[in-house]
Amino acid sequence: MSNIPSLTLNTNASMPLLGLGVYKATAPGEVEGAIATALDLGYRLIDTASAYKNEEGVGRGIRSSSVPRKELFITTKLWNTAQRIGDIDGAFQRSLDRLGLDYVDLYLIHWASANYIETWKAMEEVYNAGKIKAIGVSNFQIHHLEDLMSHTEIIPMINQIETHPAFPQDELRAFMAQHAIIHEAWGPLGQGKNDLLTQAVLLELAEQYGKTPAQIVLRWHIERGIVVIPKSVTPSRIRENRDIFDFSLSKEDMDKVATLNTGERYSGNPDDQEFLTRTSIRPN
Ligand code: NDP
Numbered sequence: 515m516s517n518i519p520s521l522t523l524n525t526n527a528s529m530p531l532l533g534l535g536v537y538k539a540t541a542p543g544e545v546e547g548a549i550a551t552a553l554d555l556g557y558r559l560i561d562t563a564s565a566y567k568n569e570e571g572v573g574r575g576i577r578s579s580s581v582p583r584k585e586l587f588i589t590t591k592l593w594n595t596a597q598r599i600g601d602i603d604g605a606f607q608r609s610l611d612r613l614g615l616d617y618v619d620l621y622l623i624h625w626a627s628a629n630y631i632e633t634w635k636a637m638e639e640v641y642n643a644g645k646i647k648a649i650g651v652s653n654f655q656i657h658h659l660e661d662l663m664s665h666t667e668i669i670p671m672i673n674q675i676e677t678h679p680a681f682p683q684d685e686l687r688a689f690m691a692q693h694a695i696i697h698e699a700w701g702p703l704g705q706g707k708n709d710l711l712t713q714a715v716l717l718e719l720a721e722q723y724g725k726t727p728a729q730i731v732l733r734w735h736i737e738r739g740i741v742v743i744p745k746s747v748t749p750s751r752i753r754e755n756r757d758i759f760d761f762s763l764s765k766e767d768m769d770k771v772a773t774l775n776t777g778e779r780y781s782g783n784p785d786d787q788e789f790l791t792r793t794s795i796r797p798n
Contacts, residue, residue, distance in 0.1 A: 516556035533559025535745030549575030563591035602636035
């Protein structure tokens, strides 16, 4: 059994506050190994995407485990190309086939690529047909969400966005809270970039709480009500990232972590049209 806390979606489904990210886990056997470790430790949420090229491995990892399917929360994402060709149900079915599943718990539009409104309408249909338990978006800015909500029926249940202490997304987070859109953080550890985890503030807090800098950062997200999906293929780190529910950060220490805000993204900008066009070239 898992004792990772969860939140309740407006569908009444439970979504764990902590999951395993698997971006770049593509070496042979790598994602299967990470999933086996994570499920043993009580993780139940796995976050993949068609673009990660490891949905088959995720499926194998899930099938090797004795955890019943209904206890798992599997997320995958629709890649940009599929939005162009208007083949949403086909792309979704191909993801299901690769995963070896007959439903996913969460399906996300990966980026606000061209046609995201038409894409969302098609996703609403697949959702209404019952093959997806929840639908959401990823990398949507306020203007994308406003545009989407003014043209479609279902408000995205989740927006998965780059979020870490250097880039806390306060404005978008407040907007999402107003509309009851759940905030899920990708790159919650800053993707190992820019020495985030060796900042003096985090080293000091780690010492004070008897935790690691990564655990301080993940706990900071949890205190803010954000779902985190740290990626690791290292068993000791998968365990470390899971051990964040036995302490809490004081208001004063939350404020200390907040001083790391530089307003700097570490990865792709959702408004970068050149990026969206370039990434659309990859097959779905
Ligand atoms: P993360 O912030 O999760 O950082 C992952 C990196 O940190 C890896 O190099 C990992 O190394 C390392 N790491 C993990 N745990 C620790 C630890 N305890 N101490 C020190 N280093 C650690 O970045 P990601 O980009 O992977 O984001 C997480 C997930 O979010 C992705 O895997 C993916 O599922 C999703 N994502 C979604 C995006 C989107 O556009 N929607 C974009 C990017 C990611 P190692 O594996 O070697 O242990």
